Structures are given as C-alpha cells and as structure tokens.
Amino acid sequence: MIPLWTREALEAATGGSLQGNPKPITGASIDTRTLQPGDLFFAIRGDARDGHDFVRDALARGAGAAVVATDRAEEFAGAGGLLAVSGGTDDPVLDAMRALGTASRRRTKAGIVAVTGSVGKTGTKEALRHVLSAQGETHASIASYNNHWGVPLTLARMPATSRYGVFEIGMNHPREIVPLTAMVRPDIALITTVEPVHIEHFASLSAIADAKGEIFSGLSAGGTAIINRDNSSYARLLAHAQASKAGRVVTFGEHPEADVRALRIVMRPDLSVVDAVVMGIPVTYQLGTPGRHTAMNSLGVMAVVHALGADLARAALSLAALKPPVGRGERTALKLTDGEAFLVDESYNANPASVRAALATLSGIETGSRGRRIAVLGDMLELGAAAEEHHRALASAVEDARVDLVFTAGPMMRHLFEALPMSRRGVSAGISTDLVDPLLGALRPGDAIMVKGSNSIRMGRIVEALKARYAGAVDRAESAQAAIRQ
Ligand SMILES: Nc1ncnc2c1ncn2[C@@H]1O[C@H](COP(=O)(O)OP(=O)(O)O)[C@@H](O)[C@H]1O
Ligand SMILES: [Mg+2]
Numbered sequence: 001m002i003p004l005w006t007r008e009a010l011e012a013a014t015g016g017s018l019q020g021n022p023k024p025i026t027g028a029s030i031d032t033r034t035l036q037p038g039d040l041f042f043a044i045r046g047d048a049r050d051g052h053d054f055v056r057d058a059l060a061r062g063a064g065a066a067v068v069a070t071d072r073a074e075e076f077a078g079a080g081g082l083l084a085v086s087g088g089t090d091d092p093v094l095d096a097m098r099a100l101g102t103a104s105r106r107r108t109k110a111g112i113v114a115v116t117g118s119v120g121k122t123g124t125k126e127a128l129r130h131v132l133s134a135q136g137e138t139h140a141s142i143a144s145y146n147n148h149w150g151v152p153l154t155l156a157r158m159p160a161t162s163r164y165g166v167f168e169i170g171m172n173h174p175r176e177i178v179p180l181t182a183m184v185r186p187d188i189a190l191i192t193t194v195e196p197v198h199i200e201h202f203a204s205l206s207a208i209a210d211a212k213g214e215i216f217s218g219l220s221a222g223g224t225a226i227i228n229r230d231n232s233s234y235a236r237l238l239a240h241a242q243a244s245k246a247g248r249v250v251t252f253g254e255h256p257e258a259d260v261r262a263l264r265i266v267m268r269p270d271l272s273v274v275d276a277v278v279m280g281i282p283v284t285y286q287l288g289t290p291g292r293h294t295a296m297n298s299l300g301v302m303a304v305v306h307a308l309g310a311d312l313a314r315a316a317l318s319l320a321a322l323k324p325p326v327g328r329g330e331r332t333a334l335k336l337t338d339g340e341a342f343l344v345d346e347s348y349n350a351n352p353a354s355v356r357a358a359l360a361t362l363s364g365i366e367t368g369s370r371g372r373r374i375a376v377l378g379d380m381l382e383l384g385a386a387a388e389e390h391h392r393a394l395a396s397a398v399e400d401a402r403v404d405l406v407f408t409a410g411p412m413m414r415h416l417f418e419a420l421p422m423s424r425r426g427v428s429a430g431i432s433t434d435l436v437d438p439l440l441g442a443l444r445p446g447d448a449i450m451v452k453g454s455n456s457i458r459m460g461r462i463v464e465a466l467k468a469r470y471a472g473a474v475d476r477a478e479s480a481q482a483a484i485r486q
C-alpha cells in the first residue's frame with residue numbers, strides 16, 4: 001500500500017521529528033472514536049478536552065503515529081510512534097495539521113473545488129463527490145468538516161493520487177473563511193446561496209454575503225468563481241469574484257442571463273427532472289433528490305463539472321442515482337397496521353431558508369386518500385433578536401405548502417404554533433421527545449410527515465422513534481453518523 005505520507009514528507013511539512021516506533025501512515029484523524037489503524041492522530045485541542053488525553057488510546061487502537069506538542073512528548077515515550085512538534089502558538093499540533101494540509105495542497109495535481117453558502121454546502125459537496133467519483137479518484141470532506149480543523153484535516157487526508165478534491169468551507173463569523181480558502185487554494189469556488197443564517201453574528205444580509213464572498217480570495221490565479229444568479233446578493237457576490245484572481249465568473253439559476261440555466265424543473269414526489277443549458281450545451285437530467293432547492297444546487301454542480309473539464313453527459317447520468325445525505329430529505333415508508341405513511345427526515349438542522357425549502361418539498365408529496373401533510377418543527381437557533389418573528393413568519397409558508405397539521409417543539413416554534421389557525425394545530429411541546437407519543441397516536445395511512453429543527457433541538461430523536469416503531473430497527477451506523485454530523 002502506498003503510504004499517505006512518508007516520514008520525510010511529514011517531517012519536512014511539520015518541522016517535527018518522528019520518534020518511537022511509527023507504522024506506515026495511511027490516513028489522518030483527530031478523534032479516537034473513528035480512528036482507523038494507520039491513521040496519523042493529531043492531538044489537537046478541542047472545546048472541552050485536549051487531544052493529548054487520547055494519545056495512548058489512539059496508539060493502542062493502531063494509529064501509525066501521534067502528533068503531539070514537544071513539551072508533552074515525554075509522557076508517551078514507549079507508547080508508539082510520535083511526531084513531536086513545537087511552535088509559537090498555543091496549539092502547535094493544530095499548526096502542524098495546517099502545515100500538512102498546505103503541503104498536501106502543494107503536492108496535489110487534483111482539480112480543487114471549494115463549496116460554501118448559507119445552506120446547501122454538504123448536499124452540493126456530496127453531489128459533487130457522487131458525480132466526480134464516477135469519473136476519477138475523488139477526495140471530499142466528511143460530513144460537515146468545514147471549519148478551522150475540518151478543512152486542514154480533509155486536506156491532510158487527501159491522497160496524492162486524487163484527481164478531484166472537494167472541500168466544504170463554512171463560517172459563523174466574518175473573516176473565518178479567509179484562512180481556510182487560502183489553505184485550500186481552490187481552482188473553482190462555488191457559493192450555493194446567501195440566506196439569513198447565523199444572523200446573530202451579522203449586522204445584515206449584505207454582511208453575510210461579504211463573508212461568503214471571502215471564499216474567492218483564495219482562488220488560484222485564473223480560477224473559476226461560481227455564483228447563484230437568482231440570489232438577492234448576486235451583485236455583491238459578483239463584486240467579490242471580480243476583485244479576486246478569478247479568470248472567469250460563471251453564474252447559475254433560472255435567470256435568463258445565467259450561464260448554467262434551468263429552463264424547466266419538473267418536480268415529482270421522489271425526484272426532479274431538470275432541463276438545463278450548461279454554458280450553451282443543452283443537458284436534461286433526472287435528480288434522485290427531491291425539492292426545488294436541490295435542483296438549484298444541481299445547477300451549481302453542473303457548473304463545477306464543466307469548469308473542471310469533466311464529462312457533463314456522464315454527470316447528468318450520475319445525478320439520477322443521487323441520494324440525500326443523512327437528515328436532509330431521506331424518505332422512509334412507515335408500515336402502519338392498515339397501510340403506509342411516508343416519513344421525510346429533514347432533522348439535520350434548520351433555519352428559515354431550509355425550513356421553507358423543506359415545507360415546499362412536503363407540499364409536492366402526494367398523500368394517500370385519507371392522508372395529510374404533517375410538519376413537525378423544532379426551534380431554529382442563532383437567529384438573534386428577530387428570532388420570534390422568523391418563527392411566526394413561517395405561518396404563510398405552512399399555508400402555501402398546504403400543510404394540514406403542525407407539531408412544534410421548543411419555545412420559539414410555539415410562536416409559529418400560536419400564529420396558525422386552530423385547524424392546523426397538532427401539539428406544541430417544550431422538547432422534541434414529548435412529541436413522540438402524540439405523533440404516534442395521530443399517524444394515519446397515507447400521511448406524509450416531515451421532521452425538521454436545529455440540531456440541538458434533537459428532532460432526530462423523533463425520526464428514530466418513528467422508524468423504530470414502524471420501519472424496523474434504526475440503522476446503528478446511521479445513528480453513529482448522525483452523532484457526528486454538524
Ligand atoms: N439552495 C437551498 N435553499 C434552501 N435550502 C436548502 C438549499 N440547499 C439545501 N437546503 C436545505 O438546507 C439544509 C442544510 O443542507 P446542507 O446541504 O446540509 O447545508 P449546509 O452544509 O450548508 O449546512 C437541508 O435541510 C437542505 O435540504
Ligand atoms: Mg454542512
């Protein structure tokens with residue numbers, strides 16, 4: 001097996017020295033719970049714990065070596081391979097991971113894509129992984145590994161043989177994207193959309209657009225900036241692209257001037273058909289993920305495929321088999337005693353844009369003859385002073401989506417509940433698990449149930465309970481994955 005990193009490359013990149021008894025390095029990890037034998041374990045400092053507390057465990061689980069701070073190395077003498085690093089900051093191990101990420105970027109010959117946006121980063125990144133994997137070795141971020149450790153970790157893990165690299169980049173504050181995009185140096189940078197998400201840290205939507213626009217600052221010279229032509233922040237994003245080293249700006253959307261343009265989107269309950277023109281080339285494709293928002297994201301995917309010089313027709317064929325990532329639209333048939341109901345798991349996070357998108361998708365689902373559309377909604381967090389209003393304002397989206405019954409969890413969603421006519425009110429509870437029994441009692445054959453809320457409201461518990469009761473045992477692997485998604 002070709003090692004991911006040789007001793008020479010590791011030492012050159014990090015300035016550290018490899019001691020003890022290292023094994024060939026075949027991967028990289030910061031978490032012993034998911035560590036694979038041969039991984040290089042970085043003992044970085046987390047919010048609650050210091051990775052140095054897990055070094056012995058990592059080595060016992062087969063880590064190829066552990067990257068530790070020089071002044072801690074002595075503690076682990078004899079435990080296995082150690083790469084001791086020192087530096088001026090308070091986390092030299094994180095610095096070493098960044099340095100290895102930078103070295104990885106320097107050595108790669110892959111076409112490098114970076115994806116950011118208020119919503120749709122992970123879905124778009126996974127769609128790109130799916131499409132590009134069919135055309136060449138593709139390396140992409142795991143889950144939502146998009147922050148100050150997720151991005152360098154993903155870079156450090158990229159095999160030298162990769163042909164394509166896809167990186168999710170996220171932020172909660174201004175200036176967070178700048179150092180990340182400088183490290184990734186994308187050949188192609190895509191902003192899915194700009195929406196009021198994490199607004200408590202921003203003065204305005206324009207401020208959010210400016211923070212997303214930072215991604216273009218890292219573009220390699222002559223690279224491609226891809227932006228959403230339909231978005232209200234289009235002009236602002238365009239200005240950022242034009243101020244960068246981008247050689248080309250490509251737009252996508254339904255707008256008549258979009259370079260990658262949807263002419264027609266036919267939405268069916270379980271898939272969509274998109275009639276598009278991609279840089280002048282007509283392409284029609286089926287999309288295995290439902291919803292208008294995923295169709296819009298798919299235009300961004302096509303723009304990337306074209307910019308990479310990959311095969312558009314093959315990409316179009318691949319998209320039909322695309323499945324939504326965990327908690328973002330997965331469908332499960334619930335087997336009730338006298339028929340089936342449909343569960344749409346949107347339990348991964350929530351903000352006004354994604355809740356509206358999920359309600360719109362629910363509206364497109366055919367219900368059975370006695371069936372109803374049921375929305376089960378938990379609080380949306382990080383909305384700052386306007387939080388109450390953002391929750392209440394969903395009432396019109398509920399109406400537009402022809403939702404028959406709304407269940408809510410959390411004090412904020414209670415404001416929506418109270419804004420609804422009596423006929424649409426199900427049950428309003430303080431915490432998500434208190435909705436399980438009322439929901440189980442309310443379900444009828446033919447119902448379509450969509451569950452959504454911010455991660456910490458734990459709407460996923462409702463999904464698990466419904467699946468456990470009506471769809472067989474919950475897949476453990478999937479629950480484990482749910483635990484690490486962000
Ligand atoms: N373009 C879009 N507009 C509105 N909602 C979207 C869009 N793309 C994705 N979503 C929804 O936003 C939520 C988060 O999607 P995800 O791909 O995980 O985004 P991110 O990684 O940016 O958080 C999901 O509920 C998804 O269905
Ligand atoms: Mg994400």
